[in-house]
Amino acid sequence: MKIILVNERGATRSFNFGGLSKALLGLCLLGLPVGAFLLGTNLSVVETDLFDARTAKAWERALRKQQEEIGAADRAAREQLVALTVKLAELQARLTRLDALGERLTAAANLDEGEFQFGTPPALGGPEDPQVAGASELPYQSPGFLDVIDDLSQQIDDRQMQLEMLESLMANLKLEDEQFIAGRPITKGWMSSRYGYRTDPFTGRRTWHKGVDFAGKMGSDVVSVAAGVVTWADERHGYGQLVEINHGNGYSTRYGHNSALKVGLGDVVRKGQVIAQMGSSGRSTGPHVHFEIFKNNRAVDPASYIRRTGR
Incomplete structure (x- = not known):
């Protein structure tokens, strides 16, 4: 087998190979593509395996962190709900005591029935504002938890106002009673x-x-x-x-x-x-x-x- 090499100047050089040399050269030429393919495949597999493992671990850490955050938020929400429930119970108890006190004071003062109404919702009213577009077409919404608390607070304010008026009225009645001339100027005689x-x-x-x-x-x-x-x-x-x-x-x-x-x-x-x-x-x-x-x-x-x- 004879191989001729030509350089840039046009000079040539020839090589003669025997049978053994031709076999080795053929084997090398044939093995280079196969080795390159196998090496590329192994590197790709290794790189793919490394990428998937890291990604999985990162996702796992992210999911674990999100679960912890969700758990903390859930606990905080439950604690706030418990606190709001306790506050609601306190407001209801306070309203009940105010109603009972108001009824006793009204009875003690011998006021006309219906002048002070404890235990019933305050009277409300007023015309609908036509300037509010679509006000009458709004869908009904049930009151939320915070709305219930706001409503209780308003009821307590109403009872407090009635009690203040009742206190003032009773003070005036007591003053009038104190100034009312009656009885004898002696205890014995x-x-x-x-x-x-x-x-x-x-x-x-x-x-x-x-x-x-x-x-x-x-x-x-x-x-x-x-x-x-x-x-x-x-x-x-x-x-x-x-x-x-x-x-x-x-x-x-x-x-x-x-x-x-x-x-x-x-x-x-x-x-x-x-x-x-x-x-x-x-x-x-x-x-x-x-x-x-x-x-x-x-x-x-x-x-x-x-x-x-x-x-």
Whole structure:
């Protein structure tokens, strides 16, 4: 076998091969493509195997991380749901207590039935706004969990407002009751002289008595028949030790002939409060309290006020 090689300059060179050389050369030429194919196939398989394994592990890690995040979100959602449920229960319990309190206060104040309505939804209303496009065509949606909580909060606000109004009304009623003149100015004793004409115990003449007298034990309690402000607490001619109280609305009362005074000028007194101790100071024949009631600066008969039992 003879092989001729030609270079760039056109020069030639020939090689002669024997039988053995030709066999080896043929084998090499035939083995090069087969070896290249097999090597490429092995490298491709190795690279493909390495890519699939890494990808699988990466996916596995990503999936595991997502599962952990989903689990954490689920736990947080459940915790929030439990907290909201507890809050809802607290709001419902608070609303129940407010309703019960409001009903008791309404009954205690003897208010007209229906003026304050606890335990029923507040009255609502109003015309539909035609300017809102498609407002009447919106589909019905059931209230959500947060909507229920908002509704409860609104109901509690409504009850709170009613209770505040009721408290103010009851305070006014209590003030009116405290200022309402009723009862006797003593805790023990009896009426010894009435309002009107009588025989004066010192002169024996027929004179006008503009109050009533209550006799009793020396030093026994003298009480205010209504709440008010003390406008006199001192000695006064004819009255001895006198307490005078202004009750507002044109009313005032006087308590005379006391042995000791328990209040001072400007003091605010409650109904039934002890203001003095019974005595015989001033123009008096024995321990008693001289009780007068003035309406618009004019003395009136205390009898009708004494018989009152209060509001």
